[in-house]
Structures are given as structure tokens and as C-alpha cells.
Amino acid sequence: MSPEGVPATSRVLVTGSAGRMGRSVVTTLAAAGHEVIGVDSAPGTPRAAAATLPADLTDLGEAHSVLTRFRPDAVVHLAAIAVPFGRTDATTFRVNTQLAFNMCAASVALEVPKLVVASSPTVMGYGAPGGWVPDYLPLDEEHPTRPWNVYSLSKLVAEQTMGSYARSGTGTRMAAFRPCFVVAPEEWEGAPTQSGHTLRERLDEPAIGSVSLFNYLDARDAGAFVDALLTGLPRLERNGEVFFAGAGDALAREPLAELLPRFLPETKEPAEVLTGTAAAFSAAKAERLLGWTAQRSWRTELA
Numbered sequence: 135m136s137p138e139g140v141p142a143t144s145r146v147l148v149t150g151s152a153g154r155m156g157r158s159v160v161t162t163l164a165a166a167g168h169e170v171i172g173v174d175s176a177p178g179t180p181r182a183a184a185a186t187l188p189a190d191l192t193d194l195g196e197a198h199s200v201l202t203r204f205r206p207d208a209v210v211h212l213a214a215i216a217v218p219f220g221r222t223d224a225t226t227f228r229v230n231t232q233l234a235f236n237m238c239a240a241s242v243a244l245e246v247p248k249l250v251v252a253s254s255p256t257v258m259g260y261g262a263p264g265g266w267v268p269d270y271l272p273l274d275e276e277h278p279t280r281p282w283n284v285y286s287l288s289k290l291v292a293e294q295t296m297g298s299y300a301r302s303g304t305g306t307r308m309a310a311f312r313p314c315f316v317v318a319p320e321e322w323e324g325a326p327t328q329s330g331h332t333l334r335e336r337l338d339e340p341a342i343g344s345v346s347l348f349n350y351l352d353a354r355d356a357g358a359f360v361d362a363l364l365t366g367l368p369r370l371e372r373n374g375e376v377f378f379a380g381a382g383d384a385l386a387r388e389p390l391a392e393l394l395p396r397f398l399p400e401t402k403e404p405a406e407v408l409t410g411t412a413a414a415f416s417a418a419k420a421e422r423l424l425g426w427t428a429q430r431s432w433r434t435e436l437a
Contacts, residue, residue: 143167146364147206149191149237150213152178154328155252155316155356159210162357171204174213192229197236201244208248208364211237214292217328218256218285227288234292238299242306248367249308250360251296255378255415256286257312260398261345271404272416273347275376293376300374307367313356314349314380314415322435333436337387344397347414348384352430355381362426370423377420381428383411390414 146163150156151172157180164170164182172179172186179186185204191197191213201209214230215221221229234251241249258273259280260266269277281287293310300308321327324334329342336343359379384390389410395402408414420426 143169144207144364145169145171145204146208146210147171147173147201147204148183148210148212149173149233150211150252151180151183151186152176153212153216154318155313155353156212158318158353159212159357159360162354163210163361166361168361171206173200191236192232194236194239197240198243201240201246205244206246208250209237209241209246210250210252210360210364212252214252214289215285218283223284227284227291230285230288231291231295234295238295238308241308242299242302242304246306248364249296249306250363250367251292251308251310253293253310253312253376254286254289255312255314255346255349255380256283257281257290257293259286260347265400266398267400268404271401271408272412272414273378274416275378275419297374297376304373307370307373309363309367309370309375309377311359311363311377311379313359314351314378315346315385316353316356317350317432317435318353322432323437333385333432336385337432337436340386340388340393341397343385344393348386348390348393349380349413349415350385350432351380351428352435355379355428355430358429359420359424359426362420362424366424375423377424378415378417379420379426379428380413380415380417381431382413382417383431383433384408384413385432 146168152174160180161182169184172183215226257279262282390408394405
């Protein structure tokens with residue numbers, strides 16, 4: 135047993151296990167000694183998984199069947215349409231919200247002890263065509279959410295779905311997290327990121343990264359965050375917490391106090407506090423409650 139009284143290893147079912155973040159989450163959890171079950175409709179789940187299963191989790195019956203088959207100690211729900219505008223709005227909203235509902239409903243019905251749901255920092259509303267002014271920087275979990283596109287709306291609905299189940303009196307301990315722009319290990323070597331640009335292009339052309347406020351997170355750090363969250367869930371005072379997970383610095387060569395006003399003039403005053411390499415998103419809550427901080431920076435990882 136761990137010091138928190140939680141089994142040192144457990145069976146963890148990861149949805150979206152073949153995705154950019156999912157692959158590293160599977161690998162990290164397996165390396166930590168967990169038995170990982172990967173569920174994804176696409177191939178590519180790492181061999182570190184003890185078992186894999188293709189499944190359509192937008193079907194509630196299939197979600198129940200998957201959890202009944204494997205009886206996991208924890209579910210990490212990452213599966214989703216992962217970027218805005220990649221599909222029609224109707225499809226993005228339907229798929230992402232149905233996935234979140236099904237995994238929450240099935241986990242609670244089958245009394246899965248732990249559930250983690252992936253959200254997105256886009257719920258903050260940056261990039262809105264009509265302009266965006268943060269109440270303050272760096273952004274934290276207390277900042278109001280202001281989604282303006284269907285993708286970010288679907289992620290907020292996923293968070294709120296988790297929150298409603300957490301408030302229902304369920305014995306399932308659950309939380310949501312907002313991973314910043316995820317960088318897979320191969321992308322440090324020059325593979326295209328989810329935006330289609332390389333990391334060097336994002337650094338050389340700041341306009342690219344300005345859209346997401348220069349945030350990022352190494353996928354392996356995302357895996358470590360999930361492991362820390364699964365360990366810490368039982369001791370969190372409140373069920374249904376939400377966390378940001380991001381690198382400790384910005385994906386930029388210049389201080390954000392200078393860069394952000396250049397591309398988003400309305401951020402000039404709140405950005406003044408972002409001195410040096412400081413990021414626009416704060417992961418202080420994760421450090422305070424889970425003991426997690428990102429270990430990787432573009433300054434050391436970029437090939």
C-alpha cells in the first residue's frame with residue numbers, strides 16, 4: 135500500500151489510448167506499475183498496454199459493456215474529437231458530450247472507484263473573434279469560463295457533466311483536467327504538432343502560438359499528471375475538482391508581457407505580471423493538491 139492507503143498498482147482503463155496524449159498516458163501508467171487497458175476506435179495504442187479493445191464509446195451500452203468486461207479500478211477518459219473545426223459543429227458537440235456522459239454514467243453505475251475526464255484550456259474563451267480580455271493572468275481554475283466555439287463548449291459540458299455526477303453523492307471519486315497544448319515526444323524531433331506546424335515554426339513565428347497563449351505540455355508530463363491525480367483523488371477534500379496541467383514556462387522566446395500585447399492588445403495590462411519565462415496558465419493548484427509540476431521544457435527537449 136502507498137502512504138495514502140491506496141494500492142500501489144491498479145487496473146486503469148484509458149479511452150483514447152492511441153491519441154497524441156493517450157499514448158504517453160498509457161506508457162507512463164504502465165511504467166508506474168499499473169495494468170493499463172487501452173480503448174480506442176483507432177489503432178496505435180502502445181504495447182505497454184496489457185490489453186486493447188476498439189469500441190464505440192458514444193454508444194452507452196457499449197460503454198457499459200467495456201467497463202463490465204474489464205472492471206477497472208480507474209477510468210481515464212481522454213477520447214474525443216481533439217481539435218476545433220476539424221469536424222462539423224454538430225458532430226463535435228454530439229461526440230464529445232456523449233462520450234463524457236457515457237463514461238461518467240457507466241463509471242458511476244458500475245461503481246468504478248476513480249474517474250478522470252479530460253477537458254481543455256480552450257474553455258477560457260481565448261481567440262474569440264470579438265476579442266478576449268482575461269480578468270487576470272495567469273489563468274487559473276477560478277477564472278470564469280467563456281467558450282465561444284463548439285469544441286470548447288463541448289469540453290465545458292464534459293467538465294460540468296463530471297461535476298454533476300460528483301455532486302450526486304456517488305462513491306466514485308472524480309476530477310477533470312485541462313491539459314495545455316500537448317506535445318508528443320516525436321514532435322520534439324520535428325514531427326508536426328496538432329496544429330500542423332513544427333515546434334520550431336511555432337517558436338519562430340509567434341503569431342502561430344499566440345492563438346493559444348503560448349501554452350504547452352509534454353505528453354509524458356501529462357502521463358505523470360494523470361498518475362498523480364489517480365493517486366491523489368481519494369484524499370482531495372472535494373469531489374469533482376478541475377485542474378490545469380501545463381508546462382511551467384511559455385512556448386515562446388520572448389516574455390509574454392511583451393508578446394501577448396503584440397497579438398492581443400487588450401491583454402497588455404493583465405500580461406504585465408508575466409515576467410521572464412512565465413506561462414499564461416497556472417498549474418499551482420496541481421502542485422498544491424497533488425504535488426505535481428511539469429518536468430519538461432522546450433528549452434531542454436527541443437532537438
